Amino acid sequence: MSTRPTNLQRLDSVGERRCPGIVYLVGAGPGDPELLTLRAARLLTQADTVVYDHLVGDGILGLIRKEADLIYVGKEKSCHTLPQGEINALIVRLARQGKQVVRLKGGDPFIFGRGGEEAEVLADEDIPFEIVPGVTAASGVSSYAGIPLTHRDYAQSCVFATGHLKDDSLDLDWVNLAHPRQTVVIYMGLGALPEICRQLMAHGRAANIPAAVVEQGTTDKQRVVTGTLTTLPQLVAERKMKSPCLIIIGEVVALQEKLQWFHPDATASLGHAAIA
Known part of the structure; x- marks a missing residue:
């Protein structure tokens, strides 16, 4: 039977703390507390310090x-409470104080969560760390x-991309993103x-390909707008949608009306997020 490495058992062994501490890079999921992993939920009840986005x-x-x-530590677009370099220094400093730190991130730490950057710094500084995956958006x-995201009749592959690069450019691999049946x-x-659709x-990519924007997904404030590459930007503008939003493009979006099951108002009244 497999066991966790000794340096990852520190949070579980109460009263046996040693310096340095340890940093847990934890995925909080897309919003609904019930989508937390059991590991993430347990670490939140035991951490000394939680650094969150x-x-x-x-x-x-x-x-x-x-x-x-x-x-x-913020991390909103164009409004960071702490720059990434200072966040890196913060979690290193806390661990060196012997603390057991949960670095809590929306979604998954390794999918556009900068978890890789932070893990690199921790490794370079010889700070013990663990990655706790989360449900990505x-x-x-x-x-x-x-x-x-996939369906035998509509899409045999799925690609994740970010619309906000490190240098604020939008220089994406448009040729590969425009492949059919994905x-x-x-x-x-x-x-x-608008630029993404253009x-x-x-x-x-065909102008009539279905596309959607989902605002505050998995929460009681979720809104979904569907259209095509041609119509979606105007529909989103008319509804004054705001971040956080996820854009989904492909034939699978045509199934949204048929397969929608989550109705925020009705679900909230039934206590869907009762864990909170």
């Missing part, structure tokens, strides 16, 4: 033990919107939606 909801923060220190939000999921792309059409 903008996309982590109140329902998840409510699971953190009262004695823990909470440090908000692509799978969680699409499921709650009633949009399957689903494209774009994170952090709401502000660039580029995909310019590189061969």
Whole structure:
């Protein structure tokens, strides 16, 4: 039977703490607290310090033990409470103080969550760390919107991309993103939606391909707007949709009306997010 490495058992062995501490890079999922992994939920009840991002909801923060220190580091578009370099330095400093740190991120740490960058710094500084995967927005939000990412009749592949690159450019691999019979999921792309649709059409994607934007997916504020590459930007503008949003492009979006199952108002009244 497999066991965790000794340096990852520190949070489980109460009273046997040694310096340095340890950092857990934890995925909080797309919003609904019930989508947390058991590992993530347990770590939140045991951490000394939780360093968390903008996309982590109140329902998840409510699971953190009262004695823990909470440090908000923002990470909204063009509005970062702390630059990434300072966040890296912060979690290293806390671990060297002997603390057991949960670095809590929306979605999954290794899917557009900068978890790879932070893990590199921890490794370079010889700080013990563990990665705790989370439900990424692509799978969680699409499921709650009633949009399957793959389907034998519509899409045999799925591609994840970000609409917000490190240098604020939008220099994506449009040729590959425009391939037929695939689903494209774009994170952090709401502000660039008109350009994204224009580029995909310019590189061969049909103008009438179904596309959707999902706002605050998996939460009681979820909104879904569907259209085509031609119509979607105007529909989103008319409804004044705001981040966080996920863009889904491909034939599978045509199934949304048929497969939608999550109705935020009705579900909330039944206590869907009662874990919070």
